Amino acid sequence: MSYHFGRGREKLIPYLLLLPGIFFYLLISVGPSLATTVYSFTDATGIRGAPIHWIGLDNYKEFLLMGQASRDNYGALGRTLIFSFFVTTIQFALGLIAALAVNQRLKGSNLFRTLYFMPVILGAVIQGLIWSLFLYPMGGPMAKILSLFGARSEFLGGQPVEAFAWVIIVQIWANMGMTMVIFISGLQTIPAELYEAARIDGANARQVFANVTWPLLTPSVNTNLLLNIIGSLQAWQLFLVLLGYRNGTQVLGYVIYAQGFGQTSGSVTSAFRQGYAAAASVVLFLLVLVIGMTVQTFLRRREERILGS
Amino acid sequence: MNTSLKSPLRLSKPVNWGRLGTYVVLLVFAVVYAGPLLMLVNTSLKTLPEFMKNATALATGLNFKNFVDAWNKANFPRYLTNSLIYTLSATLVYIITAVFVAFPISRRYVKGAGALLTLFVVALFLPPALIPQFQLMLRLGLYNNPVGYIMLFLVNPIGIVILVNFIKTIPKELDEAAALDGCGYFRFVTSVIFPLIQPAVATVAVLHAIGIWNELILPTIYLTNKNYYPITRGMIVFQGVYGSNWPTLAAAVLIMTFPMLVLFLFLQRYIISGLTQGSVKG
Numbered sequence: 001m002s003y004h005f006g007r008g009r010e011k012l013i014p015y016l017l018l019l020p021g022i023f024f025y026l027l028i029s030v031g032p033s034l035a036t037t038v039y040s041f042t043d044a045t046g047i048r049g050a051p052i053h054w055i056g057l058d059n060y061k062e063f064l065l066m067g068q069a070s071r072d073n074y075g076a077l078g079r080t081l082i083f084s085f086f087v088t089t090i091q092f093a094l095g096l097i098a099a100l101a102v103n104q105r106l107k108g109s110n111l112f113r114t115l116y117f118m119p120v121i122l123g124a125v126i127q128g129l130i131w132s133l134f135l136y137p138m139g140g141p142m143a144k145i146l147s148l149f150g151a152r153s154e155f156l157g158g159q160p161v162e163a164f165a166w167v168i169i170v171q172i173w174a175n176m177g178m179t180m181v182i183f184i185s186g187l188q189t190i191p192a193e194l195y196e197a198a199r200i201d202g203a204n205a206r207q208v209f210a211n212v213t214w215p216l217l218t219p220s221v222n223t224n225l226l227l228n229i230i231g232s233l234q235a236w237q238l239f240l241v242l243l244g245y246r247n248g249t250q251v252l253g254y255v256i257y258a259q260g261f262g263q264t265s266g267s268v269t270s271a272f273r274q275g276y277a278a279a280a281s282v283v284l285f286l287l288v289l290v291i292g293m294t295v296q297t298f299l300r301r302r303e304e305r306i307l308g309s
Numbered sequence: 310m311n312t313s314l315k316s317p318l319r320l321s322k323p324v325n326w327g328r329l330g331t332y333v334v335l336l337v338f339a340v341v342y343a344g345p346l347l348m349l350v351n352t353s354l355k356t357l358p359e360f361m362k363n364a365t366a367l368a369t370g371l372n373f374k375n376f377v378d379a380w381n382k383a384n385f386p387r388y389l390t391n392s393l394i395y396t397l398s399a400t401l402v403y404i405i406t407a408v409f410v411a412f413p414i415s416r417r418y419v420k421g422a423g424a425l426l427t428l429f430v431v432a433l434f435l436p437p438a439l440i441p442q443f444q445l446m447l448r449l450g451l452y453n454n455p456v457g458y459i460m461l462f463l464v465n466p467i468g469i470v471i472l473v474n475f476i477k478t479i480p481k482e483l484d485e486a487a488a489l490d491g492c493g494y495f496r497f498v499t500s501v502i503f504p505l506i507q508p509a510v511a512t513v514a515v516l517h518a519i520g521i522w523n524e525l526i527l528p529t530i531y532l533t534n535k536n537y538y539p540i541t542r543g544m545i546v547f548q549g550v551y552g553s554n555w556p557t558l559a560a561a562v563l564i565m566t567f568p569m570l571v572l573f574l575f576l577q578r579y580i581i582s583g584l585t586q587g588s589v590k591g
Contacts, residue, residue, distance in 0.1 A: 003418050004484050004485050004487075004488035004489075005484075005493060005494040005497065006488075013493075014494060017409040017495065017498075018413055018414075021410035025466070027445070028442065028445075028461060028463065029435070029466070031438075031445075032440075032441035033436055035444075036436045036437070038441075039440050039444070044444060046443060046444070046447070048447050048448075097334060098338055101338070104327075106328060106331055106335070112335045114574075115343060117581065118573065119342070121569055121580065122523070122566060122569060123519075123525070123541065124523065125523065125541045126523075126544075126562055126565060126569075129548065130345045130346065130349050133345070133348055133352060133558075133559060138364065139364040140365065141365050144365055173345075241525070253437075260440050260443070274444065277439075277440055278440040278441070281439065285435075285436035285437070288434075292434070
């Protein structure tokens, strides 16, 4: 591409002006990302001026192989996978249903879309507090609904498994709008003529969905699946707001944070095990990478089969 | 999707089960989404004894005392001001630097433009930078420092990708013509390109601002001085102290929600288009 704004040294101006943006990006994001691996081989603490030693694979050995701590880590690993599985599948299904309903363009559709999407912009703190109130165990709305069926729950204060399940529900509530919006934008790219043709051929609603909507929705299906899988494997903020660091509920992202920066209460100044946390970050990254790549490969094959390469 | 395709031969209109079913689905979702929000509003208008007696009963009147209490007890003016300063300054600096990154990449005015763009796309898959980032800020003496905190938000790869794609839709002949008229590079980007890419800039700015406003983890890690807390961190502290006083807490949550809600209702179009664009491209 030829550059029109002067010659010689003036050609350097774009580079000069580009520099600040790139500099911050490398300094704050890319550099630290890559350095995570390096730190995972050290005993870094996070205390200013404390010496850092190279300790090889010790952090990984401790994380994966040593006693009760590693058993807890495998527990967190398992919960991360369970969390991701339920969040991804349920959010995907509900997002699709909501998108199909909103996209019918009935009266009030936009209002409904706005409502469903709203939690996405409210952020984890508000999402979490709203649900803490809704799940108020002593006569809150959900407690009353359950009592109609003769059931009761301690909700977030109950058994770890129960509390964990509620976090899954809140996570889906909070992010379903995002999935829906991506599906809606996909639905809007499907040409109306195709629906018309299917109708003329006498296809019923189910056939239209199976033969027109679903295959042509493939790009949004892929986007949503990948985003949801990667997002839910790394998500843990709602655990912090809703439960705090509670045994039997932690996911890997929260373990990393707690090991690296201590507990949530802020005033904690105990030794932060940042090298160990970095090793846990690498484990999480590998998990995301392996699952992400596998799903991506599967989705690409499926797309080629449906839409042609 | 096919309500507009009415058959001309059909004379009487039977009950449209498809439409009815759709409304049922829409309403079920609406209850699940509006319910928790209404509970919040309702609780914020009640007194504590009222709430203790019956958590779900409707508020008997418009009791705004909770809002006054929350405002005074929670140090909210300070937290809100901090959040506003962090959000506005980081978004402003980010947008300026981002436009100067996106424009030459989109136009290929710099060598390695393609590689640079890839660098921004790859960011989505990189491991979390939390630990080394902390070590870096500590060493730079920017721990527990508002300037350091703002620095953390001068990065947003998806924003760059959105801007690059939008700039591609602006004809290159414009560059040539402006250059012939003696317009310099800096002035061209600031006074010609910038106004033309306003829609994309608005999208990116709003998305970035929402992210900063809602951020909870970074202020927890980097800010220990209460005077520097943004509203999210302040909210968690407030919850710790007034956690059992739900009416006041609910009022506090609403105070915190209000700015985002207004922003969202006015700029909904930009937010949604930006999110879908960014996610599909990324």
